[in-house]
Amino acid sequence: MTRPALFSESGGLVWHAKALLRHKSLWGDFTKRIDRFLADWRSVLAFGPEPEPTGLILLGPSGGWCLPTKGFVDAFSEVIAVDPDPAARAIFRRRFKPNDTQSAHTGGALSLTWVASTFERVLPALLIRHPHHAVLFCNVLGQLRYQDKKTLERIEFELGQISLTLAGRHWASFHDRISGEAKSANLQELEFFSTSTVTTNELAKRVAKGGEWLDHLTENVLPAQVARRFMAWPIGQERIHWIEAGWVEATPSR
Numbered sequence: 001m002t003r004p005a006l007f008s009e010s011g012g013l014v015w016h017a018k019a020l021l022r023h024k025s026l027w028g029d030f031t032k033r034i035d036r037f038l039a040d041w042r043s044v045l046a047f048g049p050e051p052e053p054t055g056l057i058l059l060g061p062s063g064g065w066c067l068p069t070k071g072f073v074d075a076f077s078e079v080i081a082v083d084p085d086p087a088a089r090a091i092f093r094r095r096f097k098p099n100d101t102q103s104a105h106t107g108g109a110l111s112l113t114w115v116a117s118t119f120e121r122v123l124p125a126l127l128i129r130h131p132h133h134a135v136l137f138c139n140v141l142g143q144l145r146y147q148d149k150k151t152l153e154r155i156e157f158e159l160g161q162i163s164l165t166l167a168g169r170h171w172a173s174f175h176d177r178i179s180g181e182a183k184s185a186n187l188q189e190l191e192f193f194s195t196s197t198v199t200t201n202e203l204a205k206r207v208a209k210g211g212e213w214l215d216h217l218t219e220n221v222l223p224a225q226v227a228r229r230f231m232a233w234p235i236g237q238e239r240i241h242w243i244e245a246g247w248v249e250a251t252p253s254r
């Protein structure tokens with residue numbers, strides 16, 4: 001990120017001010033859908049064949065405005081959050097109260113470690129240090145196209161490599177796929193499911209009625225055969241983001 005994280009395109013003080021005003025009202029329907037997605041993922045983690053992860057690595061959580069404050073994060077006894085936004089840590093701690101939260105696993109205090117960095121710099125080391133932690137990309141991967149140091153082709157390539165980096169690991173992501181003006185959106189359906197990949201062209205045909213739509217370069221983040229859901233996120237009164245959400249299960253060989 002080249003701009004100071006306090007005022008970046010995808011986070012910072014303006015983002016927190018908007019999120020504070022909107023997360024319960026304009027975003028309420030969307031955040032409920034994210035709650036359901038995370039609850040479904042948690043059931044898979046809890047009842048799958050592999051031992052249930054007790055740790056979670058959150059990437060780009062910001063203040064956790066799109067995450068449920070109860071029932072998901074606090075189900076893990078150890079949480080590591082990675083976000084370069086200097087304001088996000090205090091807001092996240094205030095919203096999630098990690099030291100006071102009773103962990104479902106240990107009955108003790110939830111431990112939160114905040115890493116003020118981009119995930120690209122620290123994820124490889126975190127994966128080695130915490131081989132069984134689950135990983136959640138929190139609405140961050142669709143924001144990488146705002147980095148101005150790399151070409152869009154390079155960013156799209158790197159996004160397509162993420163599943164290789166996380167092979168053998170429980171991981172999930174919700175991320176922007178396309179965004180555009182609300183007046184150009186077909187909002188007949190606000191959520192739909194697919195058992196496999198949906199190309200950007202297919203998605204645009206389904207959810208847009210003309211206008212210009214920004215491709216967030218995330219078509220290949222989730223492996224092609226992974227089930228996923230799509231949700232409309234009215235980020236402001238005049239703009240809609242279509243968010244894709246899916247999880248990948250750890251392979252039994254781990």
Ligand SMILES: C[S@@+](CC[C@H](N)C(=O)[O-])C[C@H]1O[C@@H](n2cnc3c(N)ncnc32)[C@H](O)[C@@H]1O
Pocket residue numbers: 001005008010011012019059060061062063064065066067082083084085088117118119120138139140143144
């Ligand atoms: C759109 S906000 C995410 C919303 C957040 N999940 C929430 O619930 O409030 C994007 C966040 O990703 C962070 N971010 C952007 N690029 C990042 C990177 N490369 N690594 C980690 N975090 C990043 C930003 O600082 C910002 O806090």
